[in-house]
Amino acid sequence: MFQNIGVLDSFIVMEAATADPADRRVDLLRRIAAAGGLRLTDSLPRTCRPQTRSADSTPAVDHRARTRGSCMMSVLIAWSIGAALVFLLAAVLRVVVHAVRLGGFRDVQPDHDEMSASRFTIPVSLIVPVGAGSDMGAVNEVIGALLALNYPTFEVIVVGEGLPSADALIAAWELEPREVFYRAALATAPVRMMYRSSRDARLLAVDKEPGNLADALNCGVNLARFRYVVAVEPEVAFDTDALLRALTPPLRNPATVVGATCHVEIIGDGLQRLRSIRSMMLSRLIWGTAPGALGPLDTIVVWRRDAVTQAGGFSSDAVDPHLDMMVRVQSSTATGFHGPVVRMADIFGSRQSRPLVEVAATMARRQAAAWQAVASAMAVGASTRDMLARFVVTEVLTPFMQAWW
Secondary structure, eight states, X not given: OGGGHHHXXXXXXXXXXXXXXXXXXXXXXXXXXXXXXXXHXXXXXXXXXXXXXXXXXXXXXXHHHHHHHHHHHHHHHHHHHHHHHHHHHHHHHHHHHHHHHTTTOOOOOOOHHHHHHOTTSOOEEEEEEEOTTOOHHHHHHHHHHHHTOSOSSEEEEEEESSGGGOHXXXXXXXXXXXXXXXXXXXXXXXXXXXXXXXXXXXXXXXXXXXXXXXXXXXXXXHXXXXXXXXXXXXXXXXXXXXXXXXXXXXXXXXXXXXXXXXXXXXXXXXXHHHHHHHHHHHHHHTSTTOSSOOOOSSEEEEEXXXXXXXXXXXXXXXXXXXXXXXXXXXXXXOTTTOOOEEEXXXXXXXXXXXXXXXXXXXXXXXXXXXXXXXXXXXXXXXXXHXXXXXXXXXXXXXXXXXXXX
């Protein structure tokens, strides 16, 4: 066959002049095979051999489609995990940069013993909202814990609905009906009766017409006698120095700071505890150097009473009255109640994890409150741009990235 290479070249030139390229190629390969004593199928390339349709061709196509879809999903997961790692790496770099700016030193913590003994420590009014279906045993426990706080001067105001039916609470604290004169600066549901404890004069209980959380908070603000007010839920457990930790930013700068948030740690369920840890981490990384802040989901909020009053009180239309107030006091241009809210990474206390159904409802309310806060901040304009960006990072991007990771 190799002796006829010249002849084969002539064949190739002759066949190149034919009209049909397919016939030209097949006929040329037949002549080459005949000259070399080979079978046609041995010299044809695999792509030029006759193809027979198999009975399994349709499953093969389906297999290729599934393989293609699996490859696309693998690429999507790989890119998602890569984006999550990049985001978490950026968070780590944020920690390093913040540590370098601080020079490697942590913030100096105040001396709680000195603060509790000082007569210059600003008095505080503690508000305990109590709903109609609240566990009076838990309410009784939180009242006792609040009155045992290590703080110079404070009062406890229990704002509830249906207190006359809480015989155990009335008997435990020896509550007696009293007339209390106060200034109704904020509109609330009518107050039925007020009770003062003969056991501890710092305890005041109020029975009012039914309303929501914002209405109970406004009622407590009306009755508060001191400069700062703090709302505490009955389910929260805390130590005696909890109030000193929560009041640290306002006590450092009482003329400027209008609010401060302190974390409530979740114990029990693993996923809820993980969310609590993530929230504390973000308070340190994202909000630690921010000029203004928006609080986390599980928190205790300290408010300057005059700022809340001048802002018109807590909105009954807001999904989360505290979050709505944070946006309003930090975005307002009016003098008197405009100022920053400090989001601390410290822990005020803890509470047990909740059932899954209750957690789902709480998260749904939080999402609604977050979108409401974003809409309010966007309506204000550029003054809340930095705060809004940080809020989107902490409430949207970080949970999404950590869920993928």
